[in-house]
Amino acid sequence: MTEPVIDTYATIFDIQSFSINDGPGIRTTVFFKGCPLSCLWCHNPESHTTGVQLMYHSNLCTHCMQCVGACAQGVHGMRDVNGRLMHTVDSTLCIGSGECLKVCCYHALSLVGQRVSSDQVAQRILKDSRYFTVSEERGGVTFSGGEPMLHVPFILELVKKIPGIHICMETSGYAGRKAFEEVMPVVDLFLFDYKVTDAELHRRLCGADNTMILENLEYLYEQGKDIILRIPLIPSVNDTDEHFDGIAGIMKRYPRILRAEIMPYHTYGLAKSGELGLEPSALLPRQGATDEMVDTWLEKLAERGCTKVCRS
Amino acid sequence: MNHWKVRNPREDLSFEINFTKAHREAVAAYSHPAQIELALLKAQYPAILMPIEETDILAGRIQFGLVGLGIQGQTGGTGYYIDEPRVTEALEFATGNAQYRENLHDMLTYWKARNTYEQVLRNTPSDIRSIIPSEQWKTQPVAASPIIRMAGAFIDFDKLVSIGIPGLRKEIAAAKEACPDTGNDPVYFDCLDGALDVLVDCCHAYADFAIAEAGTTQNPQRKVEMQSLADACIAITSRAPSSLLEAIELCWIYGLMCPLIEFGRMDEYLGDWYAHDIDAQVITEEQALRMIQNLFVLIDSLDCETDGRVIVGGYGRRNPVNADRFCLAACEACRTVKEILPQFTLRFDKDTPPEIWDASMRCIGEGRTFPLLYNDEVLIPAVMHAFDVDRARAETYMPLGCGEIEFDHYSFGSPNGSLGTLKVLELAIHGGFDPVGKTYLSFKSPTLAECSSYEEFAAIYKNHLTYFIEAQAKYEKYLYEAIGKRHPFMMVSMLYDGCLATGKGIFDGGCQYLAGSIELYGNVDSANSLAAIKRLVFEERTMSAREMITALDNNFVGFEQQRKAMMDVPKYGNDDAFVDDILLDLHNFLCETVRKQAPKVGLKSYLCVNINNAQNTTLGRWVGATPDGRKSGMPMANANNPASGTDTNGLTCMLNSIVKLPHDNMAGMVQNLRFTRETWNNKDGKAQLLVRDYFERGGAQLMVTVVGKRDLELAMAHPEEHTDLIVRIGGLSARFVNLKKDVQQEIYDRTSY
Numbered sequence A: 001m002t003e004p005v006i007d008t009y010a011t012i013f014d015i016q017s018f019s020i021n022d023g024p025g026i027r028t029t030v031f032f033k034g035c036p037l038s039c040l041w042c043h044n045p046e047s048h049t050t051g052v053q054l055m056y057h058s059n060l061c062t063h064c065m066q067c068v069g070a071c072a073q074g075v076h077g078m079r080d081v082n083g084r085l086m087h088t089v090d091s092t093l094c095i096g097s098g099e100c101l102k103v104c105c106y107h108a109l110s111l112v113g114q115r116v117s118s119d120q121v122a123q124r125i126l127k128d129s130r131y132f133t134v135s136e137e138r139g140g141v142t143f144s145g146g147e148p149m150l151h152v153p154f155i156l157e158l159v160k161k162i163p164g165i166h167i168c169m170e171t172s173g174y175a176g177r178k179a180f181e182e183v184m185p186v187v188d189l190f191l192f193d194y195k196v197t198d199a200e201l202h203r204r205l206c207g208a209d210n211t212m213i214l215e216n217l218e219y220l221y222e223q224g225k226d227i228i229l230r231i232p233l234i235p236s237v238n239d240t241d242e243h244f245d246g247i248a249g250i251m252k253r254y255p256r257i258l259r260a261e262i263m264p265y266h267t268y269g270l271a272k273s274g275e276l277g278l279e280p281s282a283l284l285p286r287q288g289a290t291d292e293m294v295d296t297w298l299e300k301l302a303e304r305g306c307t308k309v310c311r312s
Numbered sequence B: 001m002n003h004w005k006v007r008n009p010r011e012d013l014s015f016e017i018n019f020t021k022a023h024r025e026a027v028a029a030y031s032h033p034a035q036i037e038l039a040l041l042k043a044q045y046p047a048i049l050m051p052i053e054e055t056d057i058l059a060g061r062i063q064f065g066l067v068g069l070g071i072q073g074q075t076g077g078t079g080y081y082i083d084e085p086r087v088t089e090a091l092e093f094a095t096g097n098a099q100y101r102e103n104l105h106d107m108l109t110y111w112k113a114r115n116t117y118e119q120v121l122r123n124t125p126s127d128i129r130s131i132i133p134s135e136q137w138k139t140q141p142v143a144a145s146p147i148i149r150m151a152g153a154f155i156d157f158d159k160l161v162s163i164g165i166p167g168l169r170k171e172i173a174a175a176k177e178a179c180p181d182t183g184n185d186p187v188y189f190d191c192l193d194g195a196l197d198v199l200v201d202c203c204h205a206y207a208d209f210a211i212a213e214a215g216t217t218q219n220p221q222r223k224v225e226m227q228s229l230a231d232a233c234i235a236i237t238s239r240a241p242s243s244l245l246e247a248i249e250l251c252w253i254y255g256l257m258c259p260l261i262e263f264g265r266m267d268e269y270l271g272d273w274y275a276h277d278i279d280a281q282v283i284t285e286e287q288a289l290r291m292i293q294n295l296f297v298l299i300d301s302l303d304c305e306t307d308g309r310v311i312v313g314g315y316g317r318r319n320p321v322n323a324d325r326f327c328l329a330a331c332e333a334c335r336t337v338k339e340i341l342p343q344f345t346l347r348f349d350k351d352t353p354p355e356i357w358d359a360s361m362r363c364i365g366e367g368r369t370f371p372l373l374y375n376d377e378v379l380i381p382a383v384m385h386a387f388d389v390d391r392a393r394a395e396t397y398m399p400l401g402c403g404e405i406e407f408d409h410y411s412f413g414s415p416n417g418s419l420g421t422l423k424v425l426e427l428a429i430h431g432g433f434d435p436v437g438k439t440y441l442s443f444k445s446p447t448l449a450e451c452s453s454y455e456e457f458a459a460i461y462k463n464h465l466t467y468f469i470e471a472q473a474k475y476e477k478y479l480y481e482a483i484g485k486r487h488p489f490m491m492v493s494m495l496y497d498g499c500l501a502t503g504k505g506i507f508d509g510g511c512q513y514l515a516g517s518i519e520l521y522g523n524v525d526s527a528n529s530l531a532a533i534k535r536l537v538f539e540e541r542t543m544s545a546r547e548m549i550t551a552l553d554n555n556f557v558g559f560e561q562q563r564k565a566m567m568d569v570p571k572y573g574n575d576d577a578f579v580d581d582i583l584l585d586l587h588n589f590l591c592e593t594v595r596k597q598a599p600k601v602g603l604k605s606y607l608c609v610n611i612n613n614a615q616n617t618t619l620g621r622w623v624g625a626t627p628d629g630r631k632s633g634m635p636m637a638n639a640n641n642p643a644s645g646t647d648t649n650g651l652t653c654m655l656n657s658i659v660k661l662p663h664d665n666m667a668g669m670v671q672n673l674r675f676t677r678e679t680w681n682n683k684d685g686k687a688q689l690l691v692r693d694y695f696e697r698g699g700a701q702l703m704v705t706v707v708g709k710r711d712l713e714l715a716m717a718h719p720e721e722h723t724d725l726i727v728r729i730g731g732l733s734a735r736f737v738n739l740k741k742d743v744q745q746e747i748y749d750r751t752s753y
């Protein structure tokens, strides 16, 4: 009799191949669902909760109304707009049964979040493995999210099945020390967020203060890990002089950090919130960062002696 | 019908009237088709040549008539043609006198049954006609359709440039002298020589245009340029070319008289003069570039979309160093002449200089889609196998028009039939019956509902495919014979191997490697459909064949759940073995079945192609709903690319899928890749590495589109066809079509071209 194999599961919301901006080389990025923080400007609001969520892409909807009959919860409805029936969605009622997806032939509905086993993910990654070697700088897998550090047991199981592949961890740094201790040996490069310098502002904007994050950064640095700092900059929210001082300070304190990458704010997250039926924060700018803003930011950092910075 | 790009087109139809008169007189006076053709060449040239335009530094504008002598649709028509709708229109709106109107009426009735198209169609043997009855594939549901044309002449420009008109005359004279020994007909050679007289007339006509332009311009520099252009046009009438300008003009004017729309290995035949003139300081690099740019503009002015190939690079060029120098300049011309033609094609191999590769990548990066990339390392062995030729011959391969492979001035492989494999699948599902046209288009067979296994159904489908393929192969052979009897195409023949030695026209026994090809459309959709049938009906048994057929016959109305189930079966393009293997099996079956026909019908080879053009859309229009979830009338997948929106596993898996299909048993396939500008221009060149890797693992051909403004507009208007478009915003990538309109607009606004 063969032993039943027990696999580990996690909820992810996407796997993106030919990912060229999340670490060296050509990569495959696994996006995990669930995040302990709740940064106002999040690009991936669908990653916040751990559960499954309905997403409605109004651009693709043909208003065929097939979904209306398919959903017992009354999520999908209709409304008359100038004599034309238009489809409406109330996601708060959704229980994630997926029945409506079975009838929508226009890719206008999706459920965000998929329970997957480490085997499934490993197999998907292995299909891409040859692409990891085409550049001089090896590509590989990037774990992102959401907060991938919430899924350390899954990740440890998964990396055993994809030996020899370069691993990047894109993290907010907000996780217990033990999780970092466990995962550290299998991670080749950390893409570590640095969001707000002031602890109190950090708490207000991201839902928790940054003490633990900074301690983890120090720990990983002390352990000699490769680190790239990722810096989301949101005009009139965190592009303060104090923050630029903070960034420059970190880069000075930890000279072995490979570089800092600026992630300019984009309204994409706002639009996604809409698709999820969420109300975005009133604090957020309704316009994305312009190229000129990014140039100014880079100048400010340069003034502070911080040169290992680029835009992502 | 083309609208040749000339600034002041001829409005009245006196050329057409004269041409008709000339034909009437020629058939009364002569019996040899070459004599008739010569008379018609005289009637057509230089009459249809047009003046030099202000922006041109080369002579070479032309406007083909509504009646005339051509070789394929884009040159007006095949053989003696008439554009009936436009002549009729001219008649309805004619302003000329009574005599003029009588002439137009005469023209219509004269050509009605005399034009080559009509004659070829009418005489098609009934055993072929009964299977492929209609060439009206645009307006009628058909499974397979004949295409009347002689597409793809690649003449020996290299020889033309090296020996010139006098050299050709000498060869003709020698062949004529040998007639008593060879048994060839001397009349044919007299006609060839006569055709060269017409060519000389054309050179003089352009010289006159140049002199006229020199006389009118106030610009002293232009005066000088026009004067030397006139000198060049006159010089080439009596000696071989001795400069780049002369070489270009000779090739161009000769080409117009074929009439030709493929421009072959331009780097080989122009490379030496390019290098010579620059090295000898006859002209500067800038002047040479201007000439090439203008040559490209002239090619574009022929308005022969899907053709107009200029091929550079690759193995087998006699002068690689000079050719590569030309090649670089041509890349720059391609980058800067932002027209849809020429279809600039780079053949590359492991020795291709990096600067040529870089120049090509730059050109692609600017959204030109050119050069189309052909990998010699893979294609040459594949071509050797598919066509059964040696390496030296294979190195002369030329992709014509949409990508059918031929050999430079040696073989002719006109694609004269198309097969809609998805339509055939629809027929097979319905036992030979076409639910769109409500008639039997194929033989009667058991329907899908009457099959007890997937294998049984697949075998029936293949029988239907074979039925059409056999008829198409016979048709190809018939067409060559029918055309060969009527048309010597002397200008083409003179520069095709074998024609002078045999004293015969290219399609009448002159060409030593007469081949053919059949265009396949719908293979990917068929494989996806077969996968759905296999999985749902026979493996999982979650849908009965009857239920499936009912859903299809109702175009899924009321059967959305069934449609979604069909859509959810794995689709080709995701590196999924289940469906990829089905396509592989279908692909190999089709390639081998087509290939087997050559000896049966008496062609050197007969091969299939999977290419890009609009037929995936036009043929799809008449195919009802299919088991891949495609709705009635919707387009089919383009060439061997995944059906739009179905490659959900991303670029890497799509590439994994497409490299599975072999190309050593067919005459050409086309792959498309699409990148956004940011991705393509990624500072580490990651997209280009992906392309390199694709070629290293056996990719034969690639067309890269770097998405510009126009593409984004299309994606906004038709999101369902652009679900694969990934854009970079802020710090992340997203599917363009999933973005809100305002975000899309913002991306559009910041895309600069």
Ligand code: SF4
Pocket (backbone or CB within 6 Å): A060, A061, A062, A063, A064, A065, A066, A067, A068, A076, A087, A103, A104, A105, A106, A108, A109
């Ligand atoms: S089924 Fe899809 S396309 Fe139809 S109304 Fe619902 S969401 Fe829109």
Ligand code: SF4
Pocket (backbone or CB within 6 Å): A054, A070, A071, A072, A073, A074, A075, A076, A093, A094, A095, A096, A097, A098, A099, A100, A101
């Ligand atoms: S997932 Fe289920 S509950 Fe949610 S909208 Fe669709 S059918 Fe309704």
